[in-house]
Amino acid sequence: MKKVVSRLLCLLIVLCMTASAFAITVVRVTGIKLDKASPTMTVGDTQKLNVVFTPANTTQKLLKFSTSDKNVVSVDSSGTLTALKEGKAVITVTSSSNSKATAKLNVTVKAKEKVTLTLEIFDRGNVGGTAPDNNFYTDWIKTEFGKKYPHITLKFVTAPRWEEVNKLNVWMASNQAPDICLTYDVNTVFNYYKSGGLTQLDDALNTYGQDLKEFLGEEVLIYGKYYGKQWSIPAKRVINARFNTWMRQDWLDKLNLKTPTTLEEWYDTMKQFKEKNPGKVDRVIPFGVTRDILYTATNLLECFITDQSDYSRYISGENLRFLAPGYKEGVRFLNKMYNEGLMSQEFPLDKDGKILESDFSNGYVGCYIQNYDMPLRPGAAYLPTMQERSRDLTCSR
Numbered sequence: 001m002k003k004v005v006s007r008l009l010c011l012l013i014v015l016c017m018t019a020s021a022f023a024i025t026v027v028r029v030t031g032i033k034l035d036k037a038s039p040t041m042t043v044g045d046t047q048k049l050n051v052v053f054t055p056a057n058t059t060q061k062l063l064k065f066s067t068s069d070k071n072v073v074s075v076d077s078s079g080t081l082t083a084l085k086e087g088k089a090v091i092t093v094t095s096s097s098n099s100k101a102t103a104k105l106n107v108t109v110k111a112k113e114k115v116t117l118t119l120e121i122f123d124r125g126n127v128g129g130t131a132p133d134n135n136f137y138t139d140w141i142k143t144e145f146g147k148k149y150p151h152i153t154l155k156f157v158t159a160p161r162w163e164e165v166n167k168l169n170v171w172m173a174s175n176q177a178p179d180i181c182l183t184y185d186v187n188t189v190f191n192y193y194k195s196g197g198l199t200q201l202d203d204a205l206n207t208y209g210q211d212l213k214e215f216l217g218e219e220v221l222i223y224g225k226y227y228g229k230q231w232s233i234p235a236k237r238v239i240n241a242r243f244n245t246w247m248r249q250d251w252l253d254k255l256n257l258k259t260p261t262t263l264e265e266w267y268d269t270m271k272q273f274k275e276k277n278p279g280k281v282d283r284v285i286p287f288g289v290t291r292d293i294l295y296t297a298t299n300l301l302e303c304f305i306t307d308q309s310d311y312s313r314y315i316s317g318e319n320l321r322f323l324a325p326g327y328k329e330g331v332r333f334l335n336k337m338y339n340e341g342l343m344s345q346e347f348p349l350d351k352d353g354k355i356l357e358s359d360f361s362n363g364y365v366g367c368y369i370q371n372y373d374m375p376l377r378p379g380a381a382y383l384p385t386m387q388e389r390s391r392d393l394t395c396s397r
Contacts, residue, residue, distance in 0.1 A: 029053055029060040029095050038106040041073070041083035043151070049079035049105070051093060060097035067091055073107050086111040112151035118178035120168075123158040133158050162352075172197055186223075193231050201230040245299050246374070247367040254278040263303050266367075270342045273366040281363050287343040288365035290350040294321060297334060299369050304330035 031054035041047060051063060065075040072087040081091065088108050095101035123132045130136070133156035142154045157178045159167040165185050171177035172192065183189060192198050201224075205213055213221065216236055224232035245266075252259060252269070255278050260266040270286035277284045289296040306326040321327065337343045346355055359365050 025059070027055060027057050027059045029058040029098050029101050030055065032063070032093060032095055032101045033103050034093065034105050036105065038108065040108045040110060041081070042110055043083050043085060043112050045083045047081045047083075049075075049081065049091070049093065051079065051103070054101075060095060062096035064094045064096055065091065066094075072109050081107065083107075083109040085109060114151050114153065116153045116155050117180070118155045118157050119180045120159050120164075120178045120182045121156045122161040122164060122182065124161040132156070189224075189232050190226070193226055198231045201233065205230060205233075242372060243299050243369055244372045244374075245367065245369050248279070248365075251278040251366050263300075267337075267342075270337070270367065271340075274340075274342055279363055279366070283359075283364050284366070285344055285359055285364045286366045287337065288356045288359055288368040289344050289347045290353045290356050291348055292351075292353070293334070293347075296347075296353075296356070296369055297330075300334070301327060301330035304333065 033052050033054075035050045035052055039047065049065075053061060063079065065077065065079055067073050067075050067089050068091075069087065069089040070084075072083075072085050073089040073091065074082045074084060075091055076082075079093070086109055088106065091105040091107055093103045093105070121132050121138070132138075138154075138156050145152070145154055159182075164183060165188050168177065168181060168183060168188060171181075177197075189198075212233070216234070220234050220236050221230065223234040224230055247259065247269075249259075251273060255272055255276060257269055257272065260269050273286040274284055293301075301321075304326040305321075305324045307324060322331075334343070338345070344350070344356065344359065350356055356365070356368065360368065
């Protein structure tokens with residue numbers, strides 16, 4: 001019995017010693033203060049509060065934060081302030097263990113400095129259209145952008161669409177380029193990158209462009225990267241269609257022909273337009289083109305290119321497309337058509353497309369290649385005006 005009592009006493013002593021060793025000492029907080037004076041913040045800024053405790057070794061460090069105006073300055077549970085709107089607010093910090101331990105901070109929020117962001121926009125010179133830099137779409141962009149960034153004023157700067165590269169070069173050389181520029185020419189973008197004329201966009205995209213990154217995806221964004229860094233933002237076309245080959249359906253009907261579906265059928269149709277003159281016009285132009293062969297004969301030339309991959313198209317671009325394998329055969333085919341009188345004989349002189357427009361409006365042209373919606377656009381050379389002159393006229397594509 002004595003041995004049992006002795007063992008119990010030993011166990012009790014050990015337990016008491018263990019409890020003593022793990023006892024938590026509470027050091028009460030008696031006061032707190034902030035290590036900042038009254039700060040001035042700018043809308044959009046964040047700032048972390050640093051609280052100093054008295055005594056410094058207090059174990060009671062849980063805090064509660066509040067703001068007198070959550071519309072001006074918000075504060076989260078970690079003490080991070082976010083400036084939301086111009087104005088003033090009082091931030092109160094209170095110990096969760098001692099309500100008498102409190103501190104206050106007066107915060108002033110100022111509006112962001114007003115800035116103007118300039119954006120290039122194309123002027124296509126469309127007759128009768130609205131001003132490219134002042135219309136429904138530009139007004140909508142300004143309004144919607146202004147809701148989120150009221151301190152930024154958007155200003156659209158026009159560049160002639162067909163001289164946009166020359167205009168960009170002049171702007172860049174004189175340090176007057178818009179903040180955001182547009183171009184169809186990938187070689188121009190690369191040249192500006194090499195000469196240090198572009199801003200790296202990775203940080204801006206990560207901070208402000210998550211929606212844009214999700215919409216475009218890496219499969220599109222990669223075309224704006226050089227050596228793994230984003231230097232431009234490629235566009236994703238809303239409409240993938242680009243060029244169509246337009247043909248006089250009324251001429252096909254008069255010759256009892258179907259719309260051609262192969263290069264051979266198309267060539268035969270052009271020959272019949274030339275030989276039989278279904279429009280009974282003074283001068284038949286089976287296939288209308290301008291000096292810009294890369295544009296006005298693009299569908300025809302593409303028939304001969306053997307490498308149609310996205311990579312090949314991107315590397316060559318529009319201006320170097322003639323280097324693509326098979327392109328020379330397409331040029332030889334065009335030369336054959338020219339010598340047979342199957343295409344515009346004055347095309348080398350038509351630098352602005354006005355000769356083709358005149359020929360089309362006069363009913364001479366049986367087929368031409370243009371933007372997917374070009375005949376439906378208003379203007380002297382297009383379908384609505386032509387139908388006023390000949391109500392039987394229709395186009396196939």
